[in-house]
Structure formats: C-alpha cells, structure tokens
Amino acid sequence: MTSDRGPGRYKVACVQFAPVIGDLDGNLATIATKVRAAHAAGASLVVLPELAPSGYVFESDEELAALAGPVPEGKAAAFLVALAMELGIHLVSGIAEAANGRVYNAALLAGPGGFIGGYRKLHLWDRETLFFAPGDLGLPVYDTPLGKIGIAVCYDGWFPETFRTLADAGAEIVCVPTNWVPMPSQDPDTEAMANTLHKAAAHSNGLYIACADRVGVERGQPFIGQSLILGPNGWPLAGPAHRSEPETLIAEVDIGAIERVRQINAHNHVHADRRRDVYR
Template sequence: YILKEIFDLIVLPELFTTGYLFTSQKEVKSLAEKIPEGFTTKELSRIARKKDAFIVAGLAEREGENFYNSAILVGPEGFIGRYRKVHLFNEEKFWFTPGNLEFPVFNIEIARLGIMICFDWIFPEATRILALKGAELICHPANLILPFCQKAMVTRSIENRIICITANRTGIERRGTQKELKFTGASQIVNTEGRILLRLSQEETVGTVNVDPASSRNKHLTDHNDLFIDRRP
C-alpha cells in the first residue's frame, strides 16, 4: 500500500514487525532490533525517502541488554527519532524496560509531532505533556484489546485540543499455551473538537484523511477560555 498511495504521514501499529505475544526473553532478544541501525528503520527510511513522506511505526528495540517497546519516526532524510513506551501493559513488564526518553516532540516539515504507544492512553499526563511541549499531532501506535480505549482517545483530543492518530492492530494472536488476544481494530483520527474524522473497521485495512495540524495551536474553548492558560496545576 505505502508504495502505491500518496501521503504525508503514515502511522503503523505497535510492535508491527514482531506481533505482541512473546514466549521468552530469548525470543525477544532474537526479534528486537537496534535503532537506527536495524533493518526496519533502514527499510522504512528508504520508503520515506522514496515517497517524500514521514512514517511512525512501533517495534521492539534492543539497546545493550535492555529491550524497549519503541516507536520510530523516519522521513525523507532518514531516521529522525524514537519514543520508548513509558507505561507497560500487563506481561510487557516481563519483556521490556520502561521508556527513559520521556515524551519527545519532533519538529518536522509538516507539523510538530509527538508519539505515545498503546497503554499510554489511560494516563492523561502523557497526552498533556506532549501538548504542553507544542505537539500538533499525536501519533499513537497501538495493540488495543480493551473496548473503551478509542473513546478515551477522543477525550484526550478534546481536553488538549489536539489531533490524535491511533493506528491499532486487528485480528487474533495466539502463542503456545498463552491466552489468545483479540485486537479491537477501529483505528481512528480525531480532531481538536473530538470529532472522529476517520474510523476504520475491525478488519485489516488502510484509511487516509486530510488534517490541519495548525488547528491544534488554538487552545480556546470559548472566547474567554484558553485551556492551557486556564490550567491550575
């Protein structure tokens, strides 16, 4: 798909190169990649150069003896940066180390872009930090399994007046004797007013929509209420 279509930014799900379930630390070690030297970063950078576009994608990262649930940002000039998931969900704690890069915002040609991964959604501080740092788009690679996550991301958009792009996995994953996981799909793009601009099905598919990143700079809810100026931390 991404070699055929025209786009400025594409967001892929969490851990899109490996799947979500692991059976051992040895397996994680064999599948995790170094960033930016690894195959996936190089290949997505090649595609980004060819398409003159930006790509956000989730993958397992290895740095020394530590492993992270990470997401990379690449563009026409190659690797730009990464985010390491701060809030690990359930058995992710067996395999990964919590992220140590805080919540970076990347100033790219098309927008100021922040990244959060899957379970970060339940912690409103994650989105708020990115918004306070000036993010105009939040890219949210995910492997969501709980039924209410997408609704929560609508709230995150409203309370920060920011565009949120959730790229969620679809289908069912089974590994050995582990309980199977059913992913909820329903990838979505939500604007600053909480309007769902795009909502996909539970089947594997791709969707595109035009957004205006500059709209995220306006934090006014009314003529006399700026959501960030009115904050009382």
C-alpha cells in the same frame, strides 16, 4: 507544508493490519505494500501499529531478542527509514528496539531525510512488563515540516498526563502505534474505551491524534482494531476502523487550525484555563 493545499494541511494515514508473530520479512513486505498504497492515496504522514514488524505476543526473551534490533540500524528500522526516504513521507511505526542490553517496546519517526527520532513506551501493559524495559526517553516532540509530532504507544494513552506533557512540549499531532486489546468488562458492541480515552485527550488538549491499531488474534490474544484519527476538537476525522479486518484510514489535518480550536470561546482556552495553582 508539503502539499499544495496550504501550510500545515496534509493527509495522515493509519494502517490497520494483522502482523504475524515472528515473521519479520513477511510483515515488512505487508507494511511496504500498505504504506505505498497510503502514499499513492496522498498521505504525507503514515502511522503503523505497535510492534508492527515483529508481532506482539512473545513466549520468551530469546524469541523477542531475535526479532528486536537497534534503531535505526537494525533490519526492521533500516527498512522503515528507507521506505520513508524513498516515498518522501514521514512514517511512525512501533518497533522492538534492542539497546543497552535490553529490549524496548519502542517507536521510530522517519522522514524524507531519514531517521528523525525514537520513543520508548513508558507505560507497559500486562505481560509486556516481563519482556520489555520501561521507556527512558521521556516524551519527545519532534519539530518537522508536518508540524510538531509526539508519539505514544497503546497503554500510554490511558494516562492523561501523556497528552498533557506532549501538548506542553508543543506537540500538534500525536501518533499512536497501538495493539489495543479488549478491556475487562467492555461490552464489545459499544465504543472501545480506547477510542473514548483518545477522543477526550484530543479534545482536552486541542491535539490531532492518529491511532493505528492492529487486528487479528495472536496466540489466543485478540486485538480490537477501531483505529481512529481525531481532530483537535476530539471528533473523529476518520474511523473508527473495522474491529477485525485490515483497513487504512486517511484524513486531512490542518495544523494551523489548532490554536483556533483551543480557544473555545472569547473567555476560554483549553490550556490557559488550567488551575495549576490547585492541581497536585
């Protein structure tokens, strides 16, 4: 609804880069450059990685607290909101959110009119459990001119219920800021399990899914790149991106196509066919 290509047709971008731990100003400058480039390439919705302004591998609560801030009033959040407003785009980014005396591994959604809403990661991965509070906002879906937008972060995508719950709440596109790490026993030359899981989720639910991963090695922790934009049939529209280099993916989505895809054939619909009488 934001372009001349028809209602619900627009370009989404996933910005894959390597945030530098602790360098809030430097990361925000990098983000601004890359988001401006994505906007110049026609993107109306831009997705950034998990904890993109701060980096990921924290050594202490104090280090994290210094990099976290309230949403949308804190330095990083206000910067991202202003950027979305200036460019007239929608933007989803991971962010370290200080609230309730705790810190959340969070995300925010901003649009041309300012801050729209937030999300707090439900499923914390590994040592995140030592630093972050588990999400307490559920799985919100935001109704925007670009369609109904849900958010999930990294390990959230390991749980099929994440996408089921978002789809049942009306989500049409799920934005996934992420910091995927190598999985145990993953052969690094094969498709990342993270990609497999999100293809399955897009297909099973008839959802667009836009995953923006990071790259680089931070304090010994490698990240795997392979950002991915999936159509509601589960096939990639763009990506997987490079495994270790920055890359911005751009793909056109068509929100109006979703219902046609969900109705697989004359007799089957991916949601209507569920046997809720049996599942537990």
